Amino acid sequence: MTGVVRPTLAVLEREVIKLLAQRGRLLSALVRPLLWLLVIGAGFGALQGGDAGNRYQSFLVPGVLGLTALFGGILAALSTVYDRESGVMRMLVIAPLQPHWIVLAKTLGATLAAIVQSVLLLLVLGALGYLSGRVSIPLFALGLLGTAFACASLGMLVAAWSRNLDNYATMMNLVIFPVFFLSGSLYPVQQLPQILEVVTTLNPYTHGVDLLKHSGIGAAGSQQADFSIGFNIAMLLGFSALALGVACLRFSRADANESLVHRLARKHTD
Amino acid sequence: MTGEDLAIRAERLSKRYGDTRAADAVDLAIPRGQFFGLLGPNGAGKTSLIHMLSTLIRPSAGDAWVAGHSVRREKLAVRASIGVVFQEPALDRALTAAQNLRFAGLLNDLPRAEIKKRSDELLALFGLADHRDRPAGALSGGMRRALDIARGVIHRPQILFLDEPTIGLDVPNRRAIWRHIARLRAEFGITVFLTTHHLEEAENCDEVAFLAAGRIVHGGRPNVLIERFGKYVVEAESDRPKELAERLEARLGEALIEADGVQFRCNHEPADLGALHAELAASARAVRWRRPNLNDVFLWVNRPAQSQRRAA
Numbered sequence: 229m230t231g232v233v234r235p236t237l238a239v240l241e242r243e244v245i246k247l248l249a250q251r252g253r254l255l256s257a258l259v260r261p262l263l264w265l266l267v268i269g270a271g272f273g274a275l276q277g278g279d280a281g282n283r284y285q286s287f288l289v290p291g292v293l294g295l296t297a298l299f300g301g302i303l304a305a306l307s308t309v310y311d312r313e314s315g316v317m318r319m320l321v322i323a324p325l326q327p328h329w330i331v332l333a334k335t336l337g338a339t340l341a342a343i344v345q346s347v348l349l350l351l352v353l354g355a356l357g358y359l360s361g362r363v364s365i366p367l368f369a370l371g372l373l374g375t376a377f378a379c380a381s382l383g384m385l386v387a388a389w390s391r392n393l394d395n396y397a398t399m400m401n402l403v404i405f406p407v408f409f410l411s412g413s414l415y416p417v418q419q420l421p422q423i424l425e426v427v428t429t430l431n432p433y434t435h436g437v438d439l440l441k442h443s444g445i446g447a448a449g450s451q452q453a454d455f456s457i458g459f460n461i462a463m464l465l466g467f468s469a470l471a472l473g474v475a476c477l478r479f480s481r482a483d484a485n486e487s488l489v490h491r492l493a494r495k496h497t498d
Numbered sequence: 499m500t501g502e503d504l505a506i507r508a509e510r511l512s513k514r515y516g517d518t519r520a521a522d523a524v525d526l527a528i529p530r531g532q533f534f535g536l537l538g539p540n541g542a543g544k545t546s547l548i549h550m551l552s553t554l555i556r557p558s559a560g561d562a563w564v565a566g567h568s569v570r571r572e573k574l575a576v577r578a579s580i581g582v583v584f585q586e587p588a589l590d591r592a593l594t595a596a597q598n599l600r601f602a603g604l605l606n607d608l609p610r611a612e613i614k615k616r617s618d619e620l621l622a623l624f625g626l627a628d629h630r631d632r633p634a635g636a637l638s639g640g641m642r643r644a645l646d647i648a649r650g651v652i653h654r655p656q657i658l659f660l661d662e663p664t665i666g667l668d669v670p671n672r673r674a675i676w677r678h679i680a681r682l683r684a685e686f687g688i689t690v691f692l693t694t695h696h697l698e699e700a701e702n703c704d705e706v707a708f709l710a711a712g713r714i715v716h717g718g719r720p721n722v723l724i725e726r727f728g729k730y731v732v733e734a735e736s737d738r739p740k741e742l743a744e745r746l747e748a749r750l751g752e753a754l755i756e757a758d759g760v761q762f763r764c765n766h767e768p769a770d771l772g773a774l775h776a777e778l779a780a781s782a783r784a785v786r787w788r789r790p791n792l793n794d795v796f797l798w799v800n801r802p803a804q805s806q807r808r809a810a
Contacts, residue, residue, distance in 0.1 A: 235604060235605045235607060238600075238604030238605050242590065242601055249592065315584075315587045315589045315591070316588075316589075318584055319588045319602055319649070322554070322577060322582045323602075323606060324575075324578040325605070326574070
């Protein structure tokens with residue numbers, strides 16, 4: 229029986245080829261977080277004035293790294309919707325693979341795309357002097373991986389219900405922005421009004437950013453993590469497993485495939 | 499013939515969508531290495547049948563065995579032994595020709611060195627060697643179709659399904675696609691299951707079956723079908739085809755009435771054509787006779803119910 233390692237690598241390889249070919253996508257992956265950090269960070273920092281202002285910019289470092297992973301992971305996972313419209317999904321569904329492997333491979337591909345973009349941003353932040361010298365590399369790696377994987381899983385979950393690219397834009401506004409704003413990226417969770425604090429605590433993305441805060445990636449003393457490392461990991465893993473489980477069920481249902489096949493046939497006879 | 503020698507066997511294979519029967523108790527027995535053509539009008543159920551045989555959709559009833567594996571219970575084993583070329587290309591337009599083949603090869607778990615060897619071979623075989631590093635989206639329609647077929651056979655499947663492989667292509671490209679398929683058959687002894695609208699292309703098939711409303715209504719070797727159909731076809735162009743049909747049917751043979759004329763299927767040499775011309779000068783614009791072909795067999799099989807009743 230056909231193995232799953234080479235097919236998974238094929239999906240990862242394609243993700244990287246596409247990412248490197250799309251200069252605009254890479255550029256916006258860098259510009260978006262830098263706008264938050266350098267413009268909004270400076271603006272809100274000025275409200276606080278002096279040292280506190282600089283501290284606010286440093287506070288944003290884990291948040292903007294998370295933002296890059298969030299956009300990178302969700303957009304790459306949502307490309308599954310586009311794959312369905314193009315020929316790639318036909319190649320995948322006719323391959324001797326279980327449907328859940330296709331979902332897992334696509335999720336890993338999206339995770340990889342998110343990590344590549346975040347690492348690029350990391351290099352830029354390093355060059356601009358925004359990184360702390362006392363970062364815990366294992367915690368940082370865990371935080372980045374956990375954030376990227378959870379965002380990719382969320383993207384797959386959304387992709388499983390998206391029929392076409394029209395509601396893809398809607399998904400950006402209904403998913404990406406709420407997830408970003410309802411997290412500890414821009415402000416400490418503990419200081420939020422209670423209802424927002426509850427929602428934010430339930431948001432898995434909060435815990436990815438929180439892990440990055442734990443790693444001490446921003447300049448020293450600027451960031452206080454909101455939750456324990458164990459709780460962060462549990463939330464990230466729990467959410468990813470749940471999201472992927474549901475996405476796999478959805479993609480494995482024969483009729484999901486069938487409607488794809490049906491549409492392809494109908495498109496032609498129209 | 500034993501089951502072992504069959505590439506594809508279907509028993510009462512059926513697919514329903516609500517009240518529509520896309521496939522209705524279809525039986526098939528296609529020997530290994532055969533070039534099989536499934537013919538039928540749009541909506542006859544050809545694509546549904548291909549999708550069931552390639553495990554993309556689940557039969558509502560019945561079962562089929564492809565390369566000896568059940569399409570219901572052994573989907574992955576079936577998929578590993580078949581190649582499918584859909585009506586629309588299964589290619590990533592952003593990847594190059596070589597990258598597309600590599601992606602397809604890896605999805606089928608082939609080692610990288612083997613993929614390299616086979617894709618070089620296939621690109622050369624299909625005249626794409628000079629285009630290996632061009633994105634699939636930048637290739638011409640004919641080249642893209644050729645690449646799609648190469649994609650479908652990179653894992654050397656025993657059986658290749660081709661759903662309207664030449665649709666949308668011009669004549670030179672269609673001929674090129676048929677040369678590629680002939681080479682694949684000669685080189686790898688691959689079984690080919692084809693659907694097409696271009697019936698002259700199906701005349702090269704070892705065997706054809708006509709599908710109408712989900713049922714196989716006719717079939718056999720193309721030359722035998724044509725021979726049995728009749729010796730000649732007489733065509734008369736006229737504004738009053740019905741009248742002509744009634745007048746001449748007894749003399750010429752069974753009539754098929756169309757909007758702007760009538761065809762007769764003759765089992766004997768048509769009577770003196772010159773005399774016929776003279777006789778019909780007032781009622782027909784033109785009268786011709788010719789040898790029948792698969793198009794005629796197809797037209798007669800799919801003729802409107804009214805004219806079938808009349809003939810009966």
